[in-house]
Amino acid sequence: MVRLRLEAGESRWRYAVRLLVVLLCAAALLQAARPGVYSARTGAALIADGDPAGRQFREQQEYIADELDRQVPAGARVVVDSADGNWKLRITELATVRGIVVVGDGGDLVVRVEFDPAAPHGVRVVTRRAGGA
Missing domain, CATH: 3.30.2300.10 (THUMP superfamily)
Structure with a gap:
């Protein structure tokens, strides 16, 4: 787990930028995982459907x-x-x-x-x- 806290001598502006970078990375990771999740769900549905x-x-x-x-x-x-x-x-x-x-x-x-x-x-x-x- 990533723990972000204000370090000694760090400005609130820098803390906000660090937090924004972490949020953008998390969003990018979720976006990158979407096609894989979709493919897995589609494949499982095809197998389970028995069409x-x-x-x-x-x-x-x-x-x-x-x-x-x-x-x-x-x-x-x-x-x-x-x-x-x-x-x-x-x-x-x-x-x-x-x-x-x-x-x-x-x-x-x-x-x-x-x-x-x-x-x-x-x-x-x-x-x-x-x-x-």
């Missing part, structure tokens, strides 16, 4: 990431082929996080996600050589 749609989406993301690891060789450059901009962004993020180089054109492989109810988690990751059919 089936949210769970299916997370399982799809994990499955796609695992398939990217399995199907894309190290050092390969990939082009993400998706008409849906959201899925293109998601696949690009998943690939980038795993160290896969994603390019706009001229890649070695083309990666696409197809929605198939018979596939694991309802999605299938299709990888083909660039320039091929």
